[in-house]
Amino acid sequence: MKSNQFKIFLFINTLVLFVLICVTGNAQIPVKNSNKETLTSEFIFPFQNLHVHSSSIIELPNGDLLVCWFEGSGERTANDVMIKGARLKKGVSEWSKSFLLADTPGHPDCNPVFFMDQNDQLYLFWIVVIANRWETSVLKSRISTDYENSLAPKWEWQDVILLKPGDEFAETIRTGFLELKTPELAWAEYAPLYEKMVYEAAKDPRKRETGWMTRTHPIQLPNGRILLPLYSDGFNLSIMAISDDNGETWKPGLPIVSRGNVQPSVIQKKNGSLVAYMRDGGDEPGRIMISSSNDNGYKWSTVQDTDLPNPGASVEVIALKNGEWILIYNNTEHGRHSLAISLSDDEGKTWKWTRILDKKEPGKGSFSYPSVIQSKDGSIHVTYSYHLNKDRTIKHVAFSASWLKEKK
Secondary structure (H helix, E strand, O other): OHHHHHHHHHHHHHHHHHHHHHHHHHHOOOOOEOOEOOEEEEEOOOOEOOEEEEEEEEEOOOOOEEEEEEEEOOOOOOOOOEEEEEEEOOOOOOOOOOEEEEOOOOOOEEEEEEEEOOOOOEEEEEEEEEOOEEEEEEEEEEEEOEOOOOOOOEOOEEEEEOOOOOHHHHHHHHHHHHHHOOOOOOOOOOOOOHHHHHHHHHOOHHHHOOOOEOOOOOEEOOOOOEEEEEEEOOOOEEEEEEEOOOOOOOEEOOOEOOOOEEEEEEEEOOOOOEEEEEEEOOOOOOEEEEEEEOOOOOOOOOOEEEEEEOOOOOOEEEEOOOOOEEEEEEOOOOOOOEEEEEEEOOOOOOOOEEEEEEEOOOOOOEEEEEEEEEOOOOOEEEEEEEEEOOEEEEEEEEEOHHHHOOOO
């Protein structure tokens, strides 16, 4: 009798344990098998009604992940917008509660970007919007080496980054428009020409020295040069801020010229040349735009369209440790309801593999402004704005490169 009771007890406990494992596995742990790699995902914080947007992710030397974003009741016209952040400690499955990273009282703080340099200095770049207009924004930075002992980094230095493009800025725009050789579109006979307006503005030092904005990760070249990608909504084009002394001083590169390229993301080829992938801010059809540089990011070719669609939304590209490239973008001409990631094994000549990270019917959701890194363990981490009408958060996904090549 006792033997039968023990068997029944053992059976019941085994059954309960099996059920608990199944429930827990379905709720928290992605299912793995020998044929497939996994993708994990979670929201960094619960849905809220505030506008949360433009995240940036970085890995710290100890393996922790940091994410930043801007948060408030709007964007440039909302004076309560501030920079927030969260930390995912190595080995932990839940993100910390959000914390403050930067706030300029009475002004919107937007478009934060994290960057870790070759000396393990952590940078936070962002903009402060002046007079509630993008084109008068001021670029700011903070630096920390004490970022592993508490949730929020302890900032040791803060400064405003001032750029002073010279007369060559305007001349580069003029010659760049001539090289494009495309007739003006959608301008009436009595309306001012787009190129003329931009060129005249470029000759004004007050306009060309303000309004440069961040969005994507900087890149540090093997020679130590840091390139901070910037763009202007006033000029509707991009430049690089260049530092050759570990961020102590900055100078502007020459403009990347087209009729609407913004938010460049820069990658370096094996031969040392650079390619910038950009959001399309010009005429239809919407396409991801590219430009190249052969002098470490100072001068750039005129912009060309790729075959990849772009609805006027931010993109980001990085090189993986094995030399392959990944590009994250909204793979539509209209709307941000589908977010895709593509992989290239020939430095962007072709994008042979594509997977969808998030997708809804048009008007049912918005998934945009991706930020991507590869961590030391080889995993790929992406954060992006996840908006379902008024319910908004930042989403984090992690996966391996082999997941991208998996058959869907």
